[in-house]
Amino acid sequence: MKRLILPLLLAACVHGDGPAPGWQRLVQSRIVPSPQSIKVTGDGFYALRTGCAVEVVTPVAAAEVRALVNRDFARCWKAEPSLTIKEAASTIIADGYRLKVTSDLCRIEASDLGGIGNALKTVRQIGESERGVLKSLQVNVPCVEVEDFPVLPFRGMHFCLLPEYPAGRLERDIRLAAYYKFNYAVIESWGVLRLDRHPEYSWDEYHITADEMRRLVKVGKELGITLIPQINLLGHASASRHGSGKHVLLDQHPEYASLFEPDGWTWCISNPATRKYLEEMVEETYEVFDKPPFFHVGCDEAYSLGKCQVCSRDIGSYFSEHLLHFQKFLSERGCRMMMWHDMLLDGSDPRWKGYTACGSKTVKSTEVMKSLPKDVLVCVWEYGYPQGEDGSAPKWDSTIYFKDEGFDVLVCPWLNVPGIKAQAKLAGKEKFFGLLETTWHLSSLTSRMEILFALTSCYAWYPEHPLMGVESSAMVNLHIRQVNQDLGAKSYHQFGSAAYQIPLHQSQ
Template sequence: MKLLSITPFSITVIIFFSFAAMIFADETGATSDLRVVPAPKYMEVKDEFFELPTDITVTSSDIDCANYLKDQLSDILNSQLNITVRASDNKDFSLVLAPAGKDFSRMPACPARPQAYSLETGDASVRIKAFDLAGLRFGIQTFLQIAEQTHGGKYPVLTVKDFPGLKERWFLIILRPGKFMEMDSKEKTLDFYYWVFKRLARYKYNYVCLDFSPYTELRCHPEFRPEPFFNYEDIKRLIQKGKYHGLKLIPDFESFGKFMLGQSKETLEKNADILERKNDIGQGLWKEKFNSNQKKKLAEQKRPELGEGELSEGLNILNPKVPAMIMECIDETYILFDKPEYFFVGGDEHWDFCTSLSKDIDKGELFAGYFNNLNRHLQEKNCRTIIWGDMLLSHLQFPYFYENHGGPPMNTHTAIKYLDKNIIIGDWHYGWPVSGSPPKFYPSISWFRQNGFDVIATTWFRNDNIYNVSRDAAALDCLGIMGTAFSLHNTFKVNTGIWKKNHEKFDMITKRRELGVFAATAEGGWNPVESEKILQEYDTVEWEKRWLPQKLMKK
């Protein structure tokens, strides 16, 4: 989109579905970029400006929202304003930031859609009217983004009317110890995740899936996590920080193939009775057909005699004590996360699942039976189960997609016939060009929907992957979309100077552009049809660099 310049004459700029960047003049006559992420459905920016008075009042139908705006605005402006909070008598999801006593009986009209809001600024005030509490929070986040970009105390006069394309917009965060970010204390590590939560809130996500289990204590079974980095008090602090920002934290508990991820060989040996052994070279067999880079690795691998392989990180679900043990862990986690409405129980990438069994046994039925059992347990708590979908997909059915791990020799893809339909499928796709070019459509999303499952479509760092999956998710009425940043710790080190250009992974991490996924996935979830065009209009990595936490960077 071509940038628009301000003339001496009054002009109005109106943007429908394509808000790239507005130019407005500050008090010195210079220009500054203004962007709202994700792009609003409608935004009108005038060449008029206003100042907020030093003494100002936040009046809202929700006192928590009023206090949040006060706290965040004070932080942005370094407490330059004296802000008073007052509860409104109305219960209409509204908020006004204005001089005390100023009457605003007329509020902006709000779209009649869930999570919708309208925002008006001008006349020394900010006015937000929303359809519901979520919309009110999102209107506040839009104004806070504007405040973060305002210089010299001059705010643009504007109107925004907005609502999301997808109801649920998730982001998966892997909770890693401080050493992964080269941080020397737990407090700095937690501050890093607090910064992540703030950015996700700014971009109007409503769920954070927290993969916490590999490095966090398990009080019901401490033998599985003998040296945890995080304790339950740390997790509670993260959950409270998420609530403060309007985010719902959902646990991702590895109850299947990665249960012992990150644990020492000694810990694996002490718990050998509940673990599978690496008896098969697994999914690499079929990848050889599509990816020549796998051939050398395959040639170096040998199939050990059954029962003689090294211990796997994955659980042996045929051991009768495993399901009961996992339910104990689920019960403890459910309380820890304050009785969440969803619970992610893993289910992906179990490379060693029942490899010692005869090929005549239907492993899909075993897989489904295990997760149906966990699902019934969670149903009793009025909590919905989510599992990953890759072990339900076969490369024989979807041959040109990387994320199919249920075909030969695992053969768990038959589980789709037995799995409870109220289980939600996290269908993850990262856009790898297995067939020579990145996919533009993701047929497994449609396949899961046709089989009666709700789907959370999941992406990674490629923009084409994000906007194509988002488009399919919206067209197929999926529950939502979930972004991921599996190398967030590394991209943080690259973009903050912790890693220098001579680091062996510097180029690879730089090319992934993973720092931009917070904004890019937000665009996909909020504007699933328009996100391809929107993501061509700005550089999400350069955008996110503006908001890196300076206090956590090494000098």
């Protein structure tokens, strides 16, 4: 039976008697994140090659549109389109777009550059190589009509720039996040970004220069993703994983011990020299990131806060003063402070049972939280799916608490799929500011990247989407290949989703 059906289907495709059964679904499943609506119109194709007709309808200045479209065509298809730009007002929301592809025209409507770029990302994802040749010279795009826009205004990923990352890893992650229509990426340097003011706060063997980070910021901007710097102003002061025992500064410079609490994990925030040291790093990093609209100051898991002879006298006051100082420092520059939530929640409060709360009465978490200005963006990280004792769905009480206190909130899941879905849906329903997906040390291997990048982008884009499923993330290896080629990857360990197919110690 199968032998009979297959030739019939192929015949239908070749002879243009209408699209093959399931063609709509196949085209749709290529797009990450899944669009709000897509209709495949017939079985024709639009050939992406030099001279192909592109029309953009937008209120954006023509010069900016031309630069974006020509740059994307050169990068993605090594082609130069025949571009027409029509200036017109648009009611499409930020980053949204309307796309109509026919066999002789690709028409894009959007109200901003983000929307135009997103339409081109969709075009790239649905396109496929011409068929029946040895070497492909052309990409064909199915004829479609797409209406698409994001539900959450802030769709971010959090990346750790670790010393162990191979060259190009961070750029790959930034490019893939942008390809999946995330519009922000928080970059937390783990002793890797070398600053002029404090070069000693980076590893000699593994640092990258400030100019390299400036280049990545520019790459992100061209791709529609804004890079946000992170410097941990409370805990995680070693810029190293706790379990590694390393300390970016104290291992080689023990003379700086007075800047930290005795164990080195948390900054000593009663010391004026600490504040000056951190201020200098924040200021330079802010410039390196080209004056971003947000700056993440970490502040999670500061377990040894207030443990030295001075801080222990009145840690609540020092804690509050420290945060207010940096909030003001950033606010004066037109930049909003982002911080993790957990030190602002008193862990002994039974309301937060099951949720992450690392604060305490000793450090006066509740009072400190209440002292903060409401322009602080609270990033609530919850990596699990904390069901009630009766097995009921999580209520996310601690997340809603920050909204009720008047803050803009980002939900921050990790690898737990039910947790990602539930928190994204909560963000959509409660109209939170958005979602920030964490990756930590695990932004490699296809199986993880399907969750961290692909699945999460679907939920951040459209939390209630009825079509999302495994299919949406099935193309991730192709997309990784595309972005690796975009960035000019050349060596074995740069290609694919992981540097090595098996851990190196197993191959020796």
